[in-house]
Amino acid sequence: MGIYQKLGWFFKQHKKRYIFGIAMLMLTSLANLVPPRILGLMADQLNKKQITWFSYFKYTGLILVAALSLYVLRLLWRSLIWGGATILEKELRAKLFAHFMKMDRTFFQNNRTGDLMAHATNDVMAVQEVAGDGILTVVDAITLGGCTAVAMILFVDLRLTLIALLPMPLLAIFARYFGDKLYVAYDKSQAAFSKLNNKTQESVSGIKVLKTFGQAKQDTNSFNKMVDETICINKQVFKWQSMFDPLGSLLIGLTYVIAIIYGSILVNNQSITVGQLVSFVAYISNMVWPMFAIGYLFNILERGSASYDRIEKLLVQKPLITDKNADSLLNIQDLHSDLEFNIDSFAYPDDVDHNILKNIHFTLKPGQTLGLVGKVGAGKTTLIKLLLREYDNYAGNIKFGGENIQKIPLKELLEAISYVPQKNFLFSTTIAGNIAFSNPYATMDEIQAAAKKAGLHDDIMAMPEQYETIVGEKGVSLSGGQRQRMSIARALLKDSRVLILDDALSAVDAKTEGIILHNLKAEMHDKTALIASHKLSSVMDADLILVLKHGQIVEQGVHDELLKQKGWYAKMWERQELQSKVGENIDE
Incomplete structure (x- = not known):
């Protein structure tokens, strides 16, 4: 019953609903005692040949009244108790989703998408059953x-009751034993489901890569192997469940045998009447559900407890960035837009002995643009991550308007920044909807203006549905350049004080790049821009x-200063200029 203590916070919030629902459920149980008692009375009168038509209709009417009462009572407790379980499901889902939204990069590095989906679906459903069926x-x-x-x-006989119900303690003992086994098995089952969920999500997301490299068959075989492993683990759950049900049937059958044999003896001894024996056998049918319910209850509670523990392990995790x-x-x-970096050193939390950034010092004034270049792994994206406060564990400080960014509320800081990452993410909605994601209240004219600045408007107008075109999951129907420009348009529509292009x-292509950079220069006259790129043409007009x-x-x-230094920048510029000219000659 430990799961009910864990869910105590929920039951306290909805105690009136559950108190009334439980009361209706208890009245239902009492109403269930009426029909067997009436049947016994009718049997006694039939046995004595004393029943009249008046008695017959009276007893029949009482049974109908009991049936109607049961209908109303069941309707009430089901709407209250199962309705409460639905509320718990809603609250847990909302709590999990809100938790995901406030967690930082480290959390999502440590928890795979498939695991998080399994927690928000299967585990929540298992906990919901505790508050409903449980x-x-x-x-x-x-x-x-x-x-x-x-x-x-009261209505039959104490001796017959005690002897007939002798199997009950055995059922409780076995239920406890199987419940412990079921908890362990179900916990492994849920972990296996999460693993399978991860595999499915990863394979579907990477379907193009799998097909391109001819690995579809191998990945299918790997998936099928994982399914077989999951089934084997689930078999343990089914094994313990299936072992209990036949045991319950055996003990119930034994109860009937004892009741009929010993009850017949009592009838012959005239200790009870035939009607009382009929009532007793009918009452045993009422005991079938409670006897089976013990095993069913342990199943629900152990599954719910294992799932709630898994959910709690997620919810207790705290974001590192606060x-x-x-x-x-x-x-x-109220702050001016000066951006100042003074980073003495920074290392990722999982590799604290290896500094990724060292001695990064510069200042940008409003209207200035910073260009970040260097080889892959040089630290360009890491520097941007620090400004976005994905990590705070660095030696030094970053200031915006003279204030340390860690003193600025995170929500306000991020609202002042428009960010276009290396990997664009588009939603499976219209082009207009994707651009307007940064400003849901933008008009169509504003959306089109942002698209024009990003050099995307002409492409959109050439599409059959134009701005109402559905881009598909992650923008699958668009080219890589179109996805990038749509992300830029989204960032420009936000109209933030800092623009980051990673x-x-x-x-x-070079022509479109020139158009976008020209538009950005006009757009950023009083704002700050950071452009990280492998293409030096993207940063050649930067102020630093x-x-x-x-x-x-x-x-x-x-x-011009960097070209005169004859260093890495100058050599890379010459190489890229040569590549550009060769590309132009090939096109010609």
Whole structure:
């Protein structure tokens, strides 16, 4: 019953609903005692040949009244108790989703998408059953079983009741044993389901790669192997469940045998009447559900307990990035837009001995653009992550408007930044909907203006549905360049004070790149821009260009200054210019 203690917070919130629902359920159990008693009285009168038509219709009417009462009572307790279980399901789902929304990058690195989906579906459903079928089972089993046993004693015979119910303690002992086994088996089953969920999500997301490399068959075989392993694990759950049900049937059958044999002896001895024996046998049918319910209850409780523990392990995790040092009264709109980086060193939490950034110092004024270039792994994206506060564990500080960004409430800081990441994410909705994601209240004119600045408007107008075109999951119907430009349009529509483009022009041609950069220059006259790119043409007009190597600044200046230094930047510029000219000759 430990799961009910864990869910105590919910039952306290909805105690009136459950108190009334349980009361209706208990009245239902009492109403169930009426028909067997009436049948016994009718049997006695028939046996004595004393029944009249008046008595017959009276007893029949009482049974109909009892049936109608049962209908109303069952309707009430089902709407209250099962309705409460639905509320619990809703609250758990909302709590999990809200928790996912506030967690940071580290959380999602440690928890795979398939696991999180399994927690939010299968585990929540298992806990929901505890507040629905679990309450029904425990109350109904105790009330109906207890009331029926009392009725057997009062209306029939104490001796017959005690002897007939001898198998009951055995059922409780076996139920406890199987319940412990079921908890362990179900916990493994849920873990296996999460693993299978992960595999499915990963394979579907990477279907293009699988087919391109001809690995579809191998991946299918791997999936089938995992399914077989999951089935084997689930067999343990089914094994313990299936072992209990036949045992319950055996003990119930034994109860009937004892009742009929010993009851017949008592009838012959005239200790009880035939009608009482009929009532007793009917009462045993009322005991069938409570006896089976013990096993069913343990099944629900153990599954629910295992699932709730898994959910709790997620909910107790805290984000590493918080507003604990923030000044709630600080309004970012009151700050000027100077952006200052003073990073002495930074290492990722899982590799604290290896500094990714070292001695990064620069200042940007409003209207200025920073270019970040360097080889893959040089630290460009990491530097951007620090500004987005994905990590706070660095030596030094980052200031916006003279204030440490850790003092600015995170929500306000992120609202002041428009970010276009390396990997664009588009929603399976219309083009207009995707662009307007950063500003849901934007008009169509504003959406089109942002698309024009991103060099995307003409492409959109050439599509059959234009701005109402559905892009598909993750923008599958668009080219890589179109996805990048749509993400840029989304960022521009947000109209933030800081714009970050993290290799956001890698998939566009040189002509389109020039159009976008020209538009951005006009757009950012009073704003700050950070552009990280492998294409030097994307940053050549920047007010400050940093060349990073192994997380350190090895060259800095404007385009012409860096060319004169004859360093990595100059060599890479010559190489990319040559590649561009060769590409033009091939096109010609």
